[in-house]
Amino acid sequence: MASLSNRLINIIIIAFIAVISTILGFQTYSWVVMIKGNDTLRLIVPSVIFISSGLGLWVILNFLKVFIFQQRGVKGYGLRGKISFYFLLVSIGSIALVGGLMFYLIILIEQSFLNRERGISELLMKNYIEMTDLKKLDFERETLTSVLNSPNDFLVIFRITNDQIVFVYEESGVLSGEVLESEAKIVSYYGSTLRMRMTQMYYFGENYQYAVFNHQKKGLYFVQHTPQYLYRSLGILEESTINFHELNELKDNIQPITIVALIVFSVPILIAVFFISQSFVRNITTNIEEIVTGTRIVADGNLNYQVKIRSRDEIGDLAANFNTMAQKLKVATEQIKRMERLEAWQEMAKRLAHEVKNPLTPIKLSAERLMYAYGMKSPKEFEAVLDKTVNTVINETQRLETLVNEFSRFARLPYLSVVKEDIIKVLRETADFFRGAYKELAMETEFHKDALDVEFDVNQFKQVIINIITNAIEACADGGKHVKITTRENDGRVVISIADKSGGISAEVQEKMFEPYFTTKATGTGLGLAIAERIIMEHGGNLWFDTGPAGTTFYLELPLKHEGGLYVKGGTSVEEQDTGSG
Structure with missing residues (x-):
């Protein structure tokens, strides 16, 4: 179900990116x-934007x-998120800085060069037009009289209306000047047909130069002869003006082009940053997770675990120090356990000596009484004393034997024959046994499960189970014996609870429940719960109890998978092997 949901999310993301x-x-x-744009640009530019935007969205x-x-x-994304954020921040900051610099340079070029060129050309044209206007006035005054007095001296004849029509033509064939009221009044012209355009500069056909006109007066045109030096400059000026107009038309497209270029160059950078950051983070987090796993395993008690990191940087040093710490911790733990075992043996020796004195005292007194009766030389009295003393010695000897056997059993470092078995089946069989008994x-x-x-x-x-259930039955009052066994799982461990309705345990007794040789029974060694706790701990589990007025519940917790202990599976314990080798 989870995989189907992830697949649906991926399909939605891909569709969103595609749209x-x-x-x-x-x-x-x-x-x-x-x-x-030409066909090549129409194909390449949209394709590049499509691919770049798709990859960019995927990275984002x-x-x-x-x-x-x-x-x-x-888990695993804490440090990864921080490092990825810093990589992304540096990349976007760099791209923004470069993009801002590009836009600033473009604006600077526009203002510095295009406006400057436009200003120069406009100023030049303005000056020349003003000069032409001055010459026009002189020209009109000088030629008007000449045209009226000798019209046959001109090669181009116009229909003269009053004194407004003036045309001057030089022998070289270059048009010098004219004052026209209307193009329709031209009678004849030397060369190609006259063509005019209402612009600052225009061309009169193949035989004529460029000229500048002023049309401030409505219906009147004045054409001034262009000097050779200015003619060449005006050609360059016209070409520059055309280029300026073309650049001015493209000016609105400069920013979109810049943005497209910025996207095209930024997306590969972001993709590279993403993969580099993820690879960098993966190398770091993998090693850190390995160390974290090692700390968890060592905390669970496996001090033989070693972190396998071959890095030569600080993380490698950390792993090496961790392994050294684990080894030293193992040595220290073994030393502590030896000290604890020594103290435990000393304590048990004191307790054993005390417990052994109890049966030895009656045996000693019985022997003394028997010797006294024998010294009285009375057969009847001796026979009566003999019978009583022999029974006492036998009973106390059996008690002493039981005590020694229980002590031997408790003191022996246990080994476990671990197998994979159905623990529910074992509990069910034990419950059936007690029902029958x-x-x-x-x-x-x-x-909680059938198996x-x-x-x-x-x-x-x-x-362990038999010991706890037996104690629960014995603690219950006559006629109210009730025991309940339940199971549950918790984080890879099984928890078994055995509850009775005994009325609870006093505070004084609770503190000594698991101490060896402590018992509240008239007959008993006080080693049952101590042995049970020892067995459960050797399984890597825990044994504890909870008591109250309603009754007492013992809890047994075992790992589902055995993690090992101070023994060899199905064989002799490590301590016994060490002892045997010594």
């Missing part, structure tokens, strides 16, 4: 068509995913 990229590509194509969405996972506390017992079971495989020592586990 946005297609829209951007189409908009770019429309823009290229608007600026009259991946960065967003990393940041979202970091905010949600997803105690007719008045109300045995209730509540198992559960656990790695454990079946025989020793049964000993």
Whole structure:
């Protein structure tokens, strides 16, 4: 179900990227068509924008995913999100700086060169027109009289209306000047047909130069002969003016072109930054996760674990120091355990000496009484004393034997024969055994599963369960014997609870429940719960209890998979091997 949901999310993301990229590509194509780009530009530019925008969106969405996972506390994304953020911040900052510099240079070029060229050309034209206007006035005054007095001296004849029509033509064939009221009044002209355009500069056919006119007076035109030096300058000026107009038309497209170029160059940078940052983060986080896993394993008690990192940087030094720490911790733990075992042996020796004195005292007194009766030389009295003393010695000897056997059993470092077995089956069989043995017992079971495989020592586990259930039955009042066994799982471990309705345990007794040789029974060694705790701890589990007025509940917690202990599976313990080798 989760994989199907992730697949649907990926399909939605891909569709979103495709739609946005297609829209951007189409908009770019429309823009290229608007600026009259050729077929190559119409194909390449939209394709580049489509690919670049798609890859850019993909990178952005991946960065967003990393940041979202970091905010949600997803394992492995804390440090990854921070490093990716810094990489992205530096990249975007650099791109923004370069893009801003590009736009600033473009604006500076526009203002410095285009405006400057336009200003120079306009000023030059203005000065020349003003000079032409001055010459026009002199020309009109001088030639008007000449034309009226001798009209046959001119090669071009106009229909003369009053004194407004003047035309002057030089022998070289270059048009010198004219004052026209209307083009329709031209009678004849030397050369090609006269063509005029209402612009600052125009051309009169193949045989004529460029000329500048002034049309401030409505219906009147004045054409001034262009000097050779100015003629060449005006050609350059016209070409510059044409270029200026073309650049001015393209000025509105400079910013879009710059943005397109910025996107095209930025997307590969962002992609490279993304993959480099993820590779960099992966190298760091993988090693850190390895160390974190090592700390967890060592904290669980496996001091033989070594972190396998071959890096030569600070993380490699950290891993090496961690391994050294684990080794030293193992040595220190072994030393502490030896000290604890020594103290435990000393304490048990004191307790054993005390417990042994109890049966030895009656035996000693019985022997003294028997010797006294023998010294009285009375057969009847001796026979009576002999019978009593022998029974006392036998009983106390059996008690002493039981005490020694229990001590030997408790003091022996246990080894476990670990197998994978159904622990629910073992509990069910034990409950059935007690139902058959105690007719008045109300045995209730509540198992969370029908079967559960656990790695454990079946025989020793049964000993623990039998001991706890027996104590629960004995603690219950007559006629109210009720025991309930339940199971549950918690983080790779099974928890078994055995509850009774005994009325609870006093505070004084609770503190000594697991101490060796402590018992509240008239007959008993006080080693049952101590042995049970030892067995559960050797399985890597825990044993504890909770008591109250309603009754007492013992909890046994075992790992589903055995993690090992101070023993060899199915064989002799490590300590016994060490002792044997010594």
